[in-house]
Amino acid sequence: MSSNALGLIETKGYVAAVAAADAMVKAANVTIVAREEVGDGLVAVVIVGDVGAVKAATDAGAEAVNQVGELVSQHVIPRPHAELNKFFKVGESA
Amino acid sequence: MSTDNEMLRSLVREALRDALGGPDGIRGAAQALSSQTQQSSKPAQVIEVVSLGSNLDVTNFVNRILDLATDAKTLNAMRQGELVFQLGNGSVANSKQDSGTTRIDKGAVTESTIRKAAESGSTLIVARKVVVTSLARDKARDLGVTIIREGQQDNQKGSVMR
Incomplete structure (x- = not known):
């Protein structure tokens, strides 16, 4: 699968993050590449896939989090630079 | 008698x-x-066509009303409904069927929220904390739904400045 977009969803609470991740992979053809916990209950889930798929997936994820917990932020990066992978483990091979 | x-x-x-x-x-x-x-x-009805497309238009219209109100005769005409104002083509409200607004105070604005807003032709007023997803923003631009982020004055159609 070509991974020309990066999708990120950050939630407050682990359960919300799991719900988001589940909704995202069910909604579109995307793969989860990372789960980041920065403390204070903030959990981020990172997905990769085609731009359209990632956008649809993050939207579905946001919808799911809306039901369960608190959505902190959501972002889609189309065509992320390869350089990102050096310090943020967000690539497909990460 | x-x-x-x-x-x-x-x-x-x-x-x-x-x-x-x-x-x-x-x-x-x-x-x-x-x-x-x-x-x-x-009574002879005088219809004045008003076009309200921007904040400037509204200000101009209010100034016009104030000017008209200084003359007692026209003021009376307005009160009696002899001088009527009609929304013109350039008006924001006229381009949609319904110009209601929907407030969203918490949670997230997703594509489905935008679709619902587009059906009712309403404008979304979004609190600062609320997250607007990328897909929702795209959809809003497509359907011409205006998202107004609270605490910001000028907004473009379908775009959210952060």
């Missing part, structure tokens, strides 16, 4: 004749009265 009434009637007639200057005067006055009532029953 009946003679008193008769006397009273003739007195009034005389007084009227004196006041209006002969029987012609009465007829003329009656005519004038009837034409007046015709006028008041069917």
Whole structure:
């Protein structure tokens, strides 16, 4: 699968993050590449896939989090630079 | 009693004749009265077309109203509904069926939220904390739904400045 977009969803609470991740992979053809916990209950889930798929997936994820917990932020990066992978483990091979 | 009434009637007639200057005067006055009532029953409506597309337009319109209100005659005409204002083509509200607003205070704005707003033709007012997803933003741009982020003055259609 070509991974020309990066999708990120950050939630407050682990359960919300799991719900988001589940909704995202069910909604579109995307793969989860990372789960980041920065403390204070903030959990981020990172997905990769085609731009359209990632956008649809993050939207579905946001919808799911809306039901369960608190959505902190959501972002889609189309065509992320390869350089990102050096310090943020967000690539497909990460 | 009946003679008193008769006397009273003739007195009034005389007084009227004196006041209006002969029987012609009465007829003329009656005519004038009837034409007046015709006028008041069917007032000439003046329609002024207003185009409200931006905040500047609204300010201009308010200034125009204030100018008109200084003249007592036009003020009265506006109150009586003889001077009517109509939304013109350039108006924001006129381009949609319904110009209601929907407030979203918490949670997230997703694509489905935008679709619902587009159906009712409403504008979304979004609190600062609320997250607007990328897909929702795209959809809003497509469907022409305006998202206004609270605490910000000027917004473009379908775009959210952060």
